[in-house]
Amino acid sequence: MYRFFYWHKFRTPEREYKPVVLITGCASGIGLSLAKLFYIDKSYRVCVTAREESLGKLRRSFAEDDRFCILALDVTSSEQRENVVKTLTSKWGSVDILVNNAGISYRSVVEHMSAKDEELQMATNYHGPMELIRLVIPLMRHSGRGKIINVSSVSGMLAMPTMASYSASKYALEGASEALWYELRPFGINVSMIQPGFIKSESFKNVRYSEAAKESESGDEAYSEFYRSMSPFVAELMDYSRTTPNNVAVLVRDVIRTQNPPLWVPATFDAELFYYLRRFVPRRFLHPFLYACLPRVRKWGHRFSHRRPDPPLLKYWWIKFTRLFQ
Structure with a gap:
């Protein structure tokens, strides 16, 4: 849909000036697809980054030259962040486009996340x-x-159970990006959020678990059914998705080529769906509906709680409806 709405704003890459692009998290997934796209696109000077242990993979895949370089970057390291920017400033004079792609995801309920x-x-x-x-x-x-x-x-639009901390990090990034959109617009700097949903990839296998979450998934305690339901559920949704990391990478490149791109750019069908659901469906109806769609949700924690059982779904919605007129 992005190309349908914004084709008239696409900019033909300039021949004399080659913008400097810095991309983080290029060891796999969307980042690796972006590296492949920009490796063959001679209209940009590109720096792809990854953690030290993943650099070998990148250097086997790409040859460095005067317009393409590979640097080590752990985004949590202030020293490495500063070194990368200084290196690019010294090498090419500036950084014109920053793609913050690096990220991790924990699958853990709030109670199981440690401070670390x-x-x-x-x-x-x-x-x-x-x-x-x-x-x-x-x-x-x-x-x-x-x-x-x-x-x-x-997950920066709608949170999921067992992914609270991941959603919190993405909500924070989206909130800051919205403020940046206002702050940087007077200087000619564009800010955009790419919002992928479920992608057909193996990325769900890279999800991290806290120690308590690992024990719970393989054990029999209050949250065990949560994990054993959500993990295959997410894997199945990713398998059904027709969007690949390369599709998202192409969208990112389209945004880079767009003059004054929008702030929010949904990148998959489910992201488009949730984008509009969140805006047009009242929360009091949306969250109960999404809750009812979760796999085996009525069995979650039922042996570890003294709560009263939920009313039948039809009765529940009737109660909700009648309360509108009270």
Whole structure:
């Protein structure tokens, strides 16, 4: 849908000036697809980054030259963030386009997340990207142009059970990006959020678990059924999806080529669906509906709680409806 609405704003890459693009998290998934796209696109100077342990994979896949380089970057490391920006400033003079793609995801209910897990989740998905943004803003402001593209998630629009900390990090990134859109617009700098939903990839296998979550999934306690229901549910939805990491990478490239792109850019069918559901369906109806759609949700924690059982679904909605007129 993006190309349908914004084709008239696509900019033909300039021949004399090659914008400098910095992409984080290129070891796999969307980041690796972006690296492949920009490796063959000679109209940009590109720096792809990944953690130190993943650099070998990138260097086997891509040859570095005067317009394509590979650098180590753990977005949680202030030293590495500063080194990457300094290297690009010295090599090419600036950073014109920043794509914050690096991220991690914990599958854990709130009760099972430790302070250490929470800090790593936020450091990777929020604090790291925001610190990179702070480093490149002066460069973009000086040149009078630039694009900051943050890869978020449908979880930044609607939270899911067992993914609270991940959603919190994406909600934070989206809130900051919205404020940045206002703050940077006077300087000619665009800010966009790419919002993928379920993608046909193996990325769900890279989801992290807190220690308590691991024990719960393999055990028999209050949240065990939550994990054993949600993990295959997410895997099945990803398998049904027709969107690949390459599709999202092409969308990111389209946003880069767009003059004055929009702030929010849903990247998958489910992201488009939730985008409009969230805006047009009242929350008092939306959340109970989504709750009822969760797999085996009526069995969740039923042996570990003294709560009264829910009324039948039809009766529940009738109660909700009648309360509107009270």
